[in-house]
Amino acid sequence: MGRKNNILYEVKVMAMKDYFKGLKSVKRISEELNINVSTVKTSVKIYCTKGESGLLPKKIHNTYSKELKQAAIEDYFAGKDSQWDISLKYGLSSHAQL
Template sequence: MPKKSFSPDIKIMAVRYLEEGLYTGQEICKMFHVSETTLYEWHAKYEFGGVTELIRPAKNKVYSKELKQSAVEDYLSGNYSMFDIQAKYGISSLSVFKKWLKLYTSHNELQDSGKGMSQSMTKGRKTTLDERIQIVQACLANRKNYQETASQYKVSYQQVYQWVRKFEQGGEEALHDRRGRTKPAEERTPEEEWRLKIQQMERENERLRAENLLLKKLEEIERRYR
């Protein structure tokens, strides 16, 4: 039986109800005819990637050996739940991740999935600052599809993921060779401080514009339910 599909509007509304405590998880599941597992998968995706993670179109995914191993090791560290891991690594379902976990804990080797995935696409490599900026911009433009961006630029999934996170936290300054840490405030020049504030404001404005558009759509849907 094919997996039931839900529109982005339904996903966003369900997560918003859960976030705001308007209804219990069970009430939301009954309202939208969704399982608790699916609801909390949506919530984890929202926490890691915001609204864009809920509206990303479904694709046939391929996963590198490196991605699978990183995901499993992150989970076994005890710092993340399975829902967190699924959202962080863009895994299509919990059942997919459970297969990787079973293989790994049974001391079997994890393999690249999908055809045509070369080793050059799964290994990290040295990059220039300009390359990192270009890669981050491409990943954001592609709704944070880390795997696809990594394959396109022949870098590792983890590199793309870390660069995007650093960029979101500190702008282009965070992508320098000092591993993404911005200068302490007392070391920044007035120009650097101003540039950083502008970058943060621009990112926040972009996020607010996107969320405002979705909120308007959600209000229309909520009116239909009243």
């Protein structure tokens, strides 16, 4: 069973393009799409690092190796980067997983 996606991929991409063109703010996008501001901010970070393909719906839940988890945790506790950036570096689905 796949994940539930309430917003079409094309709508997400258009929202990100509008944001980066300066046409819409995070708040305005969240209001128009009826989603939380933090969800839009997450989409912005993903779009910055992975481009449009990062917004594609995911069909499965990710699993991570013990080594990847350990490396991410070590980077975090060593203060090498922010929680967001470490999550993106190691390909975690969310910064909350870290």
